[in-house]
Amino acid sequence: MKRLIIFQIFSRMMYSMRLFCFLLVLVICFFPSVVFSYDISLSWDESSGDVDGYKVFMRVQGQNYDYNAPVFQGDAGSCTITGLNLDVQYYFVARSYREIDNESIDSDNSNEISYSRSTPDPVADSSSDDIVQDSDPVENPVPETVADSSDNDTEQGSDPVENPIPEIVADMGDSVEENKQDVNTDSETTDNGSTVLKNISSYQPVLTSPEKGLTQTTITPTLKTFAYNVSAQNNIHSMTEWQISRDMDFRSMVFQKKSKSSLTELNVPQLILDENVTYFWRVRFFDTTNTASEWSDSWKFTTGIATDTEDGDHNGVPDDLEVDAQVDLDLNGIPDIHQNDIKCMSTSMGSSQVGVGIESGEGTVDMIQSIDWDLIGDSKNRPKKMPMNLIGFRLLVETGAQVEVVIYFSERLPSNTKWFKHDIQDGWQDISEHTIFTHTKDGRTKVTFTLKDGGFGDEDGVANGVIVDPSGPGFSSLEETVIDAVGTSDNVSSEAGSGGGCFIGTGIESQETPAALYVLSAFFFLTSVTGLACLRRE
Known part of the structure; x- marks a missing residue:
């Protein structure tokens, strides 16, 4: 009797309505991974250091992480990722981050976890002898990528290609x-x-x-x-x-x-x-x-007179980058603005201060400036990020002399910070191997390195009693940041491969079928309305 009523309802539907219902049944039976979805809850060990929040990144098998598009960002120690498809292998990593000069500096990846959920087995109709035909579930297609899926620290997509050097063509015109x-x-x-x-x-x-x-x-x-x-x-x-x-x-x-x-x-x-x-x-x-x-x-x-770096009091520091009388970066009890052996300025990017002095050797710091690294068009070996711009300074020394320079910072820099320099002869250079990163008594970063008049590090290229050096802290990759200031965790799994992140684990997974509810509701609503209309005609 039940089968007869269903047959009568279906046979009296309009052709377009029957086609629509038929397609809905096909989607539910043969593509359940599209209809059914689920959520997963993730949690991680919160960093003990000073952090601004956490980011979670997700990828599917065969793809790389897109570190510009976190699926979660916030200050909580857990999150819930919704709308995951069945029969798809997902991978997750977490990072802590800190905002420095309006830029987000991330830690390394946490350990990576993976998770997938299979399509439920078809259920037999207990009221009849007929069994729903089993069919192989179809996975959601995953776009092919050339990159190795095991490389979890690779930014999605390839590195930008450097501008090729144009070939010089002789013009005999x-x-x-x-x-x-x-x-x-x-x-x-x-x-x-x-x-x-x-x-x-x-x-x-x-x-x-x-x-x-x-x-x-x-x-x-x-x-x-x-x-x-x-x-x-x-x-x-x-x-x-x-x-x-x-x-x-x-x-x-x-x-x-x-x-x-x-x-x-x-x-x-x-x-x-x-x-x-x-x-x-x-x-x-x-x-x-x-x-x-x-x-x-x-x-x-x-x-003429400099207009872009005005120094009205002629103290060697641009007027708009002067520091106040309370700044004492070298911690000698004397305000830096009253010392002849150090010059300090505020960075043009953010509210940090830097001070340049001579650690050993004879000489004085004549001038200090902030140089916008974005205005340097040279792309070869260019760092990805320089949060404090280039720190440019000029030293007066004996002709051909060698001096050890010290640069003080008002904050603690990330532990994997590198030191970059640029000049017209050698372009961008990572000179980290020539620098020593240490910390002051109160935990701030200081950097020391040796320069020679007319030799290493001298931008003017001449032994003339003047050393000019534009250099500064930066990062060669947007991803690499093992940050002491942000904090790390001791619970990093060996799967992380890079260390310095926070530990991530799965929490409570909950089955959810929002798409299925919408589809099934639409199907039963249409069949019910059509059935009632057919019965009233009888």
Whole structure:
């Protein structure tokens, strides 16, 4: 009788209604993992240190973690992840984090846990002899990835590809004719009548900017030359040497560097030039055989007053980065602003303070500045994060002297902080192996390293009694942060592989079927309404 009523209801439905109900039954029977979902509760050992919260990351088998998209972020020691699909293998890790200068610094991953739940077995209809046909559950498709799923510390996606160095193509067009008067006659003529140089040594570069004799330039001018537009075998412009001097004979040099990236244009680094001083500059080119051209003619320019780093009281610290009289980073009982052997400033990113002094050797700290690392376009070996920018300073020492520099911080830096430097000759460099990280009596970080006038660490490249160094703390990866300040746990499983995280474990899992309830409710509602309509007609 029951089967007859159901058959009558179904047979009297409209065709579109029957098709809809049929599709709903197919979804429930053959794709239960889509219809049914469940929740899982996770908990972890809370860090004993000062942390701002925790993040939980999830991946499925065959994929990597996306560390930019946590499935949970908060200050609680547990969370519930909802809407997980059946027959899918999930993996979870947790991290503690701390907000430093408006940036989130994460710990390493906790141990990794995995969990999956299978589709329930089909249930027989006890009121009849018919058994629901069993079918193999279909897993939700997982996108294929090239990365190894066991590499849990890899950020989702590949590292960004560095900009390729463009190939220099020789242009034998009008530009050669334009500058023909600047090329010596050590040349030969090809079959098509074009003139090429046998060697770069017979070429003299031509300066273009700043205009010869220009006054009131910035203290970080951009120097430019005409491009080297002639080519022959082994005659490609591969490097440029730049010189800046206080005298026209180039005996009082303030800057001398060779660069493979700054071939025809150089942004003079900060702290090299002074205000209201006349300078002379020149360049020469090198080819792939390291053969040098002639020196260009020398041009002069005169700097004006610095506007981007104003120092009205001329104490060597930008006015907008001055610290107050209570700051004593070296803990000697004397406010740092009253000492001649240390200069302090507030960082331009955040509210931290840094102080630069000389630990050993003779010399004084002349100037200190914050240099925006984002404005340096060089991408090769570039750090991923520099929370305090580059700390630029200038030391006055005996010519050719070597000194040990100490940098004090107003806070404790992460224990895996690295030390980065940039100059036009060597680009970005991780010089951590040349630095020593220690702590003050009150637990703050201090860094010491050795610099030599005209040698290691000197940005101006000249033994002239001045050492210029732009460097600072940073991270080579967004993921790597073993942070003492954030705190770690002793309960890290060996599965973590990297240490320094917090321990994560499963809590109470609860079965939940929100999708199933919606689908089944819709199905039974439609069949009930249709059935009542059919019975009323009878």
